[in-house]
Amino acid sequence: MDPLDWALICELCGNARMPYKELAQKFNISDNTVKNRINRLREQGVIKKFGICVSFETLGVEMVSGFVTTDGSENVIELMKQIASQPMVCDICRNADRRYEYWAMVKGASETLGLEGFLSELDGVTNVEIQPVVTFYPNKPPTWVGNTRGKRVTFSRDQLHVLRSLTIDSRLSISQIARQTGFTPRRVRRIILDLQEGGGIHTYVLYDPFALGNMEYRLRISYDKAKTTGQDVVMDLHEKHPELFWWSTITTNNPIVDVGLIIDSPGKGPPIAAEIKAAAYTESVEDFVSYPRVVHGINRLNTHLLELLKEAGL
Structure with a gap:
């Protein structure tokens, strides 16, 4: 590609x-x-x-992301399947530090607490983190579902x-x-x-960005909010590497940006991480290749449409 x-x-x-x-x-x-x-x-x-x-507005959901930490006793694939079984979960991957990172679409505090409770009760899980995020895709039009809540x-x-x-x-x-x-x-x-x-x-x-053997290179960037904004951090990275840029999320209650790049060889990632680390606004950078990954994408938004059709007898 x-x-x-x-x-x-x-x-x-x-x-x-x-x-x-x-x-x-x-x-x-x-x-x-x-x-x-x-x-x-x-x-x-x-x-x-x-x-x-x-x-997003029609369904009435917000994006959250977080981490699941385990004691190491779990079957990796089975745990990921259990997490992905929740209808609000749209994406999950295992990070280099052996934690599981997930993204979900939730309706209000009750679903957020419900998801946190479900994850906490899974075998082997020792800690669950969850926080609100906004998605930002400068590589895609403003009408892309990840760039607007719509109406x-x-x-x-x-x-x-x-x-x-x-x-x-x-x-x-x-x-x-x-x-x-x-x-x-x-x-x-x-x-x-x-x-x-x-x-x-x-x-x-x-x-499917991985269909031709590509891999995801992840960057988790902590920045000094007195020097820049999360959106500007993402834009800087996209402008320098538009052909690699896949997605980003900006944490709303902490100065943290997560970015996914699509690369065809592991060697392409570290120079980009070094470039970000050298930026004046950067406080820290975590970088790794994420594997394995389960992606449901925007299935909850699809499912709601199918439910509306069923309710209408169509």
């Missing part, structure tokens, strides 16, 4: 329905180049699906009919959706536009 492949994926994360012609114009390449690259990424298993989900909306029945088709493939053509719903193409086009402008849904690319 080269920088252009990655740039195409990131752009489609903001709007999976973006026409190939528009992508071609943005990157100054031909329509066929876009089509061929997207098709190849699908064949290679990098692009898994073009999906759709509701917004809280209630969907009409006609909108739900169209959404049912889009859950199968959010790049379905207007004519295909019209055939499935019985609506006219003009009606379908209007409904999709209303959905996009309403801020209650996001179309995105479900992708």
